[in-house]
Amino acid sequence: MIVGLFTRFERAIDDGIGRRKLGYAVLGLVIVFFLWFPNDTSQSNYAKTVFISGFFYAIMSSSWALLAGIAGQFSFGHMAFMGIGAYVAGLIARDGLMFASLGIAITPDSISSVGAIVIGTVAAGLVGLVIGWLLLRLRAAYLALFTIAFSELFRIAMLTEYDYTGGSNGLSLRPLLQVADVDTARQIEYYLMFGLLIACLLVMYRVVHSPIGIFLRAMREDEDAASALGVNVVRYKILVFVFTSMIVGLAGAIFYSDVGSERIIPEQLEVLQMSLIIAYAVIGGMESLIGAAAGAFISRYLLEAMREVVITLPFGLTMADGSDAFVWETGAWRFALFGLVMVFTLRYMRNGLLYPIINWFSGRDLIMKETVAKRKPDGDDLALAEDRDE
């Protein structure tokens, strides 16, 4: 019956305003909701905190979706780039920077927190440039392995150079905001992070829907063919690394400048944290920026909500200890469940769990077939290709 209703609704939409417009309307409503949210006096600052960190992870996931889902560069180093942004911003603000021979001297006094964040972002971009260049030759598993190695090396260095980086005590960045009133501060932080998310999404959306985006997708589909069509694959491969590194570097530097958290710790750069980012993107849809962002937001919320499952017993039944609710501590189980969701999403809904919604609103069937019955002969299967010349 629900399905029937849905179909009728669908037809009505198709005849009338069009799904796409409806989609924009819904998106607009969501944005309005987020803009209005801090003004809801019934909500506490805590909800804002949760949202702020949700926004941060949404940036992380969606930029990873751009890197891996759209450009096809399967990197596990995303968290490390974020860390570079945050650490460099923190260290610059604390210790300054001296290039005596070049006549450049940045002293901690002379630099504002915004300046530090900018430097952190640029540093992340520079490292992204180098790493992107190194990765030109590597594909798929090798690329993943290399980026894991890179991010582990970075984490170990941050942890071990205790005197300089604060080790696992973390590094506290110079606060971006100097607002005494906690409520106001939180309000500003909320809008700052949300604005950053929207800005990042817009910029990434622009990129994806610009020639560059088309080139990136062409590269993902078939690097050789793209190259034969005149796409400078070297440039765009490096570019996408630099671009996403700068986005996450910026997000990291801002988030840890006492907007979402007041210190960055090396544990944040662990492979586990990276894997969560990836899982969010996979669950939300790793080829869609909005999907990945929403996936991160929703997954984090669910992981939080599923910490314990409390089922109030009906009919006045009681547990052995006299309470009337069954409490299941799901501490580790929720991650196991989360992993299962990810595995099944991958196997059966490769475009993410949110895909049907996005697809419906997009007004046409994007990539409806999950599987391809018609196989493209490539790689190992070249031997099967028709009468090959060489």
Place this chain on the structure above:
Amino acid sequence: MKGKSTLASLVVLLALVALLPFSVIHADGHCEFADEAIKIGGLVPLSAPGSVAGGVAMSWAFNRAVDDINADCGVQIGDQNHRLQIVIGDSEGSPERGQAVVERFILEDEVHAVSGVYHSAVGLATMGILDANGIPTVFSEPWNDNVSANGIMEYDGRPPRNADGVDHIFRISPASSMVGGVVVDWLLAEGVDNVVIIAENTDYGQPAAADEKARFEAAGATVTQINVELGTEDFVPILSRIQASATVPDVVRILVTGETSYNLTQQMAELGIAPTVDTICVTNQFAFQSEQYWENVPDGNYCTFNRVGIIPSLFSDIAVGLNEDYFEEFEDIIPSFAMASYDALHILADGMERAGTISDGAAIAAAIETTDLELSQGRYYFNYGNHNDSMPADDGMPNYLWHQWPDPVVTMMQYFEQGQSSLDAAVIFPEVYQTHGTGYMAPGEMP
């Protein structure tokens, strides 16, 4: 077909959302409780990268304390009895998460007090918010010297967010300097002079190592410090390095926690570095959990370890009862942070009763400052606070004594039989606590 299955998965997703927690309502038999329960936030690490084992033990202790207090008809404010309720939050060992959870405590759960905290980084990161919101807080495990000293010190180079003169943060775990002091005093008394310190590169290991190193060096001993990463399994290369050094170390001091400390201690024993006749082994307080210790460090006999918390032979009735229950649950001896967590709730409850309020943080904090309670770890009191005219610094005392329980019992213990329960292990220092009438025993000696 396809559409239906995607629809189905959406339904499943929605069903998951619907499983959000409901609140738990207790109804205890013999006491009349007021409607408003006292909520206490318990901030403990329950997922990696935090120390999950520590978090599990602490939350067990919280629940146990809540049960005990409620069985005793809760907290009496005026003529009403308020039921105590613990809200456990998972810090994941991360300052960022810790902050978020504390905010949730304050704003969402509207807790009246907070306790717990295992990782110092979490303690440092959450103090500001807790204090600014006037939440009376008794930390039960972070060791970093700066925890709780916040009220009188500038914290990380910036003024406290809300400097209204009232500091709500207390600590009943020892500051790392206090622990280090005991270990160093003992070792110096043993006449060591060539010290190797192996420290994990964390917020626990590094400050502790720095502090102990300074003390040793002040006494003229040479110190070699070796940092290791938590999670390392194989220490043989670095231990071989110690073994190959020109002079045999007099002591190897391990400032490493968890399974990593077990691996390290066991490999050290297997390689014959320490404990030997020449070299004293001082391992981490985790050795006190003797079941786990002997399972993981079968060769660790004659290792000494520092023990925080009252020594087993002096266990009060409360401690004995706690320990029995803990043993039943975890098959091991209760760690100090579980006892401290248990005591922390009692201190908070007592403070509230004496202040006569459950919501006036300043009043409760003022009441806690004058705590005088006998609990599982001993008698609790706080020397320095707003009730005291002089500041620690005025008395030539270290700043960390602010709102710090000055008497956590820190002892040196030693196993002298393999598989020995830590309840039977010898307390060897300070002398007043010696249980077997003897100080350090070199391998082979018996009390």
Place this chain on the structure above:
Amino acid sequence: MLEIRDLYVGYYEDLHILRGLDLKAENGKLTAILGANGVGKSTLLKAVYGFLKPHSGQVLLNGRDVTGTATHKLIDLGISYIPQQPGVFKHMSVRENLMMGAWTFQNDKKRMESKIEENYERFPILREKQHDHAGSLSGGQQRMVEIGRTLMTDPEVILVDEPTAGLAKLLSEEVYRMLVNLRDQEGLTILLVDQEIREALKIADYVYVLELGRNKFEGPASDFDDLEKAFWT
């Protein structure tokens, strides 16, 4: 007898490389399939041998429908396949390569040994090089290893895809002689796909010429005197 009826095959669902092909390979005869590149000769063999699933049509072996049988099961039915790409196991010794041919009767050691011995008789050079890695052999020797491996199972029908592609002339002659021997002395049914049209016509009993996935001509090899006519128009 291997019979193919109205076979449609292709790599994409809607793109047929073979469009309604019919042919028969009589028992004990060498049937050659000729045609320009790209008309689907190799595709045909791949379809028969289970690498490609035919879109429609039938493959019959002695009257039994074997269409779409998985590759590894065809050996037991008595069909073997010698692909165009050298398919030796490069990092295994020659002997091991031959042994792999005995996969389907791996427990019958005696039979395996005698078959290997047969192959050594057939190709003495292989005996000499039995412990060398197959990858280190010359192209012709690799081809021998492959053929030898195929013959381990005593197949009734073998499908041969351009056996002399890339081989020197002397070696090619050797290979053709071998095919003739297999037919004449061991009575095998051979379905040969080849570009060496002259050579193929010399040894074949019956010839099919394909064009764009369909039969163009067919007939006994002797009918194809006028090569120009057959291939350049």
Place this chain on the structure above:
Amino acid sequence: MAGSDASQLTRTHGSEDMVIEDSLSVWWLLLAGPLWAAIGLYALPRSQGKIKRDERIDVSRLQIAGLIGGFALGPLGIGLFFLLPDLIRRATLILGILIAVFISSQVLVRVSDPNVPSVIWLVLAGPLWAALGSYFIPRHYHDVDADDINALTAAALGGFTIGPLIFGLMWKHTPKISRDWMIALGSLGAWQIYTLFAIQNPSNPCVQTPFQVTYLAQQTANGVVIGCIYSLMAVGLTLIYSVQGIVSFAHGQLYMVGGYFSFYFLIHAGNILSELTGTEITVNPIWGIPVAGFIVFLMGAAFERSFLKPMHDGLIERASEYAILITFGFGFVIEYTTLAIAGPFPQRANRFIEIRRFTFPRTQITEDFSFGPLNIIGDRAFAMVVGIVLIFALLYFLQRTWTGRGLRATSQDKQAAAVTGINPTNMNTLAFALGSMLAAMSGAALIPIFAWVPWVGAEMVGRSYVIVVLGGLGSVPGALFGGIIVGIVEALGAGCHPDPSRGAAYKEAFALLIFALVLLLKPTGLFGREPN
């Protein structure tokens, strides 16, 4: 709770030290090398000669291989060369150069002046020349119509090590740059770095005169022992890759869960036996190895069938990335399920053997040179033996059994394998299950040695990636060598890092650094097959 089972595990606490008799100690050790070398010299040419009619590997090379293999690795080397004669050339060269580098560096350290400031210039000059060389030499090669595959690396290494000299050499020998050049130059570079290190940091235990031989021997032994154990896990990874062409990101978790399966099996088996017989019985952890292997074999097979098979059936787009993510997710599920069931408390199984450590005592050889003591932890040595036995069993399985041949055939040529009647689908499943099984078995072999927690796999799996990439993805012997190399690198890295307080903390980083370099410079690794 998890602890409850553990406490029922009766254990014998501690153990005895075993000191090997003096007569056997150093002299035995010193003799062992030449002895095995002699055996190798005699046996290897003969064993190969029997089956090698064709004289592709000539006797003199076999003799050298036997000599060096026996000297450096003892029976292991001889056995390896016997089983895998095609490794002889490269492995001999590597081992030979390692020995030569070691000896010559000792000489150099003694003769060189410790305060040479020009050294700094040398260090700086290296990268410069390397950059120049890697830019110009390949161009020259291209211009004269020569194969420039190896020229880039060789020029970079050469520039780094001997500066402009190499350019002349390479120019002269233009088309003949081979892999051997790179090995030689790479070793030379290693030796130079070692020497610089010795000059700059003379008090380091690795170069300090009174201790270094024993110390280096000790660290090398540490590395080899742990390296063999590492190899076992890496071998599984490499096996999966060679057949399936994917890297399993669940390998660490399978290793971890293998340890737990063994642990719980030992407890329950001990309890049941004790109840049946009425006496306290502890089961030796060796029995946990096959049990854990078997269970995880089934797990791996089930996972492969349900999640990886569709990939091989062509039902999945972007298969290589799907493989990364799906195995990753599988590992995620395993880790957290284990955490939920077993709890976060460290656990450890009983000992294998009641010998705490083997010690070769200190022996005065000449007046101012002594050797020893050398310590090897008993259980570790046992686990090493388990590792080696299992790897050799695997090699035997792959080389000498039908199923093993089927696996190798599938990994070499899927189409040809199918043509001979092998079912590639089954081989895929088998490879994944076997690889997973090996991970689990190494976990079961290590649970008596390390304290076990559910996140124990993370560190180990990172190392396995290093090993397989270093050895060459898909090469079983490569994994064995890679494991030993990584073991030694970690041991020497931690043991020789100039700052002892950081050496241990960066232990993992040394291997990761090598990993990154290998990935960038030579993704096929030391023993990897060149792409066909």
Place this chain on the structure above:
Amino acid sequence: MSEINLELNRIAKRFGGNQAVDHVSFSVTKPQLIGMIGPNGAGKTTLTNLMSGMLKPSSGTIYLNGRRIDGRAPYDVTRAGLGRTFQITRALNRMTVMENMLVPGLAHDPGARQADLEARARQILSLLTIDHLTNEFSRALSGGQRKLLELGRLLMLDPSVIILDEPFAGVHPRLQETIYNYIHRVHEDGKAIILISHNMGAVFELSQRLIVLNFGALIADGDPQQVKNDPAVIDAYLGHDEDD
């Protein structure tokens, strides 16, 4: 109309010991339809890959319009004015047909307005009779339609030389007609086309000049009718003659 001057000078490529392309030289100086034939393994595809930059030649030089293009990256070669198709079609599967067209369009002329490019793409697609598929994902296309899409993509680049690798292989006869038209049309536009095909009929019908490769070497180059009767070519195609 762009200037055409493609010149191959003793181009050779070795794979290990195998001489895949053996010092081939030829040049193209006017808008010509050139057929390139040769038996399997003759090196046609390798030569194509060498010209388009997918492979670096072991020796020899290639100039296009005065620019040396050998050893340059494929995108560079493409921008210099040499476009190619692939034997096995390489449509960008999860992009729409229009996006497939835009990739070369934008790569060729990054400053162009997207609307202009789209208009041009539509024109080309309608020429190729696949304009009804403009917004489909190219994965949904049939094999023949993919071929057409590949040809269409080439036109967006406006190259001066086009290499068509097996444009007819496995294409429905009805679509083949379209491809014929395409080739004629492009040729009329003043572009040189190198047509590699096994479809002899088509090659002889279309080409004005024929290049024959065998074992990597160029064995004939000239008028199709002459080449057809060249004994070396016949041998290459029909197998070794008894007497040679």
